[in-house]
Amino acid sequence: MDHMVEGSVLWLRVKILSALSDPTRLEILNYLAEGERCVCEIIPAFQRSQSTISKHLNILYEAGILDRRIDGKRTLYRIKNPRILGLLREVDAVALDQIAELEDAGRILEASIR
């Protein structure tokens, strides 16, 4: 990410994809798919420290994936662009294709043993 111009489409693509390529952040997005939640609700939902969750939320925010608003002493986060959920479903589709392929290979192997 060094030779890239900040704000270029390639740079944005990488920023979005990097933000998504972490298991905790994917689970947070899954959790937020239900709707807006405050940090105080998100923290207990995951086995991570407050500072870790806060950092993950900020990464998703900086990548333009989450939006946030402050309400009193709480901060509420929500998915900014619902298109991101479609994107994640596409990732799932690719992952499921890979699993199906493995299962096929397994069946063929089993059949060849018998």
Added chain:
Amino acid sequence: MDHMVEGSVLWLRVKILSALSDPTRLEILNYLAEGERCVCEIIPAFQRSQSTISKHLNILYEAGILDRRIDGKRTLYRIKNPRILGLLREVDAVALDQIAELEDAGRILEASIR
């Protein structure tokens, strides 16, 4: 990626997204969208060393994104699942939404100055 079970859907999702979250690899995929190419063609198309390109290709291969076949002394790589191209288009759509949003903000700012 520590508490995850290898082969789980979450693990696969992260593996796919991590493989995609690098500018060189995104450009390689863009290049391979045209069709199968040998490593000897891919290397000169990018400002990276042979070993670096080879490693990037292997990461994409390990993530199940590319397929490869050996033909004589060359290795040919191609996109395995065309669905990955749809996925990348979705990423672009999100990135373009973000650019559009920035441009809107710019227009509003400009108008407020005048």
Added chain:
DNA sequence: TCATTAAATCGTCATATCGCGATATGTTTA
């Protein structure tokens, strides 16, 4: 105003990633 609560930020480890040159492996060709 002082204590409490909520969240962000800082400092620091441990680990992962990217890049490169050097080297190893394998294939064709002379």
Added chain:
DNA sequence: TAAACATATCGCGATATGACGATTTAATGA
């Protein structure tokens, strides 16, 4: 079989990332 070619792999330095506890910032409420 030796030289040349194509690619993968190794080893290493520089930088990035993720995790945590401690600290800071900010708002509320007693």
